[in-house]
Amino acid sequence: MSTRIDKSWSVLKSYQTSDGNRCVDVFRRPDGSFGFDEFRKDPEDMGTWTPVAYYAGTAYDTAEAALAEAVLRVWWLDEAL
Numbered sequence: 001m002s003t004r005i006d007k008s009w010s011v012l013k014s015y016q017t018s019d020g021n022r023c024v025d026v027f028r029r030p031d032g033s034f035g036f037d038e039f040r041k042d043p044e045d046m047g048t049w050t051p052v053a054y055y056a057g058t059a060y061d062t063a064e065a066a067l068a069e070a071v072l073r074v075w076w077l078d079e080a081l
Helices: 063-073
Strands: 010-016 022-028 034-041 049-051
Touching (some): 022 063
Antiparallel strands (some): 010 022, 022 034
């Protein structure tokens, strides 16, 4: 998990590519809103998840709405579902 995802946010689901090098986390904030962000994991980063997009700042009313937007924004996610 990246430092971009605040420790007070709860990751509900993490979706990964088949090679395990990219993921999208869908999370819930303490205020009840939801969000998502995309990360990558490269050997040169020693396996650390690194943010590749800046989607975490947008709030959604439901986890389903956050995931639906993630599918539109993250090119590989639809196939991974």
